[in-house]
Amino acid sequence: MLEALKAIKEKHLEAKRIIDEANAEADKIIQEAAQQGLREYEIAYKTTIAQAEQKAIDEKRKMAEEAERELGKLLCEAEEQAKEVELKASKNFDKAVDAVFEMVLQ
Amino acid sequence: MMESTRAITEMILQEAQKSAEVIIQEAKKTAEDSLTKQRKLGVQRATEEAQSLSKKAQRESEINKLRSMANAKTKANWFILSKKEKIIDNVIEAVENKILTLTESNEYRFILEKLIKDGGVILGGSDLEVLLNEKDSTLPLKLDKLAKEISEKTGVKTRLRLLEEKIEVIGGAMVRRINGEVILDNTFDDILRRRERDLRSEIAKILF
Numbered sequence: 001m002l003e004a005l006k007a008i009k010e011k012h013l014e015a016k017r018i019i020d021e022a023n024a025e026a027d028k029i030i031q032e033a034a035q036q037g038l039r040e041y042e043i044a045y046k047t048t049i050a051q052a053e054q055k056a057i058d059e060k061r062k063m064a065e066e067a068e069r070e071l072g073k074l075l076c077e078a079e080e081q082a083k084e085v086e087l088k089a090s091k092n093f094d095k096a097v098d099a100v101f102e103m104v105l106q
Numbered sequence: 107m108m109e110s111t112r113a114i115t116e117m118i119l120q121e122a123q124k125s126a127e128v129i130i131q132e133a134k135k136t137a138e139d140s141l142t143k144q145r146k147l148g149v150q151r152a153t154e155e156a157q158s159l160s161k162k163a164q165r166e167s168e169i170n171k172l173r174s175m176a177n178a179k180t181k182a183n184w185f186i187l188s189k190k191e192k193i194i195d196n197v198i199e200a201v202e203n204k205i206l207t208l209t210e211s212n213e214y215r216f217i218l219e220k221l222i223k224d225g226g227v228i229l230g231g232s233d234l235e236v237l238l239n240e241k242d243s244t245l246p247l248k249l250d251k252l253a254k255e256i257s258e259k260t261g262v263k264t265r266l267r268l269l270e271e272k273i274e275v276i277g278g279a280m281v282r283r284i285n286g287e288v289i290l291d292n293t294f295d296d297i298l299r300r301r302e303r304d305l306r307s308e309i310a311k312i313l314f
Contacts, residue, residue, distance in 0.1 A: 004111040011115035015122030022126030026133030033137030037144035044148030052156030056163035063167035070171075071178045078182030082189045089193045089313040096312040097200045100305050104201065104297050105217065 190314060197309045198298065202276060205294050209277040215245050218279060222266070223252050223259075225281030225290040231262035233284040240272050242279070 208214055218238075226234050234256075236249065249266040256264040266281075273280060278293035291300075298305070 004108060007111055007115055008118070011118040015118050018119070018122040018126050019129070022129040026129045029130070029133040029137050030140070033140045036137075037140045040141050041144040041148035044145045045152040048149050048152030048156060049159075052152070052159050055156075056159055059160070059163055060167045060170075063164075063171055067171040067174050071174060074175070074178045074182055075185075078185050081182075082186050085186060085189055085314060086193065089190075092313050093193075093197065093200075096197045096309045097204060099312055100197060100201045100309060101204050103301070103305060103308065104205065104294060 190310065193313060194306050194309045197313070198302075198305070202294075202298070205276050209241070214277070215247065218242060218245065218277065219247060219252055221292040222247070222249075222279045222281060223255055225279060225292045226252065226256035226264060226266065227259045229281060229283060229288055229290050231256045231260035231264035233265050234267070235282050235284055235286075236266055236268050237271060237273050237280040237282070238268065239275050239277065242277060243268065243272060 208217070222236055234253075238245075247268070249268060253264045253266040256262075256266075267284075273293065275293040275295045278295070278297065280289060280291050280293055280296075282289040
């Protein structure tokens, strides 16, 4: 009987050691996870920010290209308008010269 | 060892093993949850900043676009305006050439006489001096007749004297009191200069 109790006590001690080891292992896993978590946080943060920055650069480039196109259009329109001005003026040029000439002589 | 004792000790160990496995599994799950949570937090914080980054970039792009469009519009307007100004300059130049041609004609003498007379009347008559350019000084102007006409208009006895001094102008005359205090500039050059703003405005109305 005594021998049996002794054996049970030993196994209890062994069981306790197994549980303690498991707890220590669990603590280690959680601790490592906490450190890894900080790294994961940084990686996720930096990756997302980098993507957002790239998106912002792309948007800026797109807007600049759009502005460039509109500028070209505007300058083309100005040149067209200038040609129209010159054409209209050439038709009325002599009339203007005569009118001013008369004004000067008056 | 008795069979029953063996069974008890094995059961104790098995239970311990099971518990250990559960502890490890729980720890692994907690660790995985923690990693997932940290990843989410990282993305969440970055997303908030990314939104403000994107808004800032958009705002800057719009400002840049508006600025360059405003510059381009100013340039375009200036471009058209400078074309118009150039054409107006060409008209003025053509008028000057036409005046130059007029000074070669026979009728010019009468126009010049009228300019002298008008100047004399505005000055109120009396002793007046006339300044002309080199070429006009050779014209057979009837200064006495003009002086008489000025006297009649002003009621002041008038004398006109052509000065030796010559002026550098296209045509027309400068009339001044003998003391040189009051000068009436009726040269075409001065008329063009004096009335430039009106003339340019009139030209613009006709041309455009």
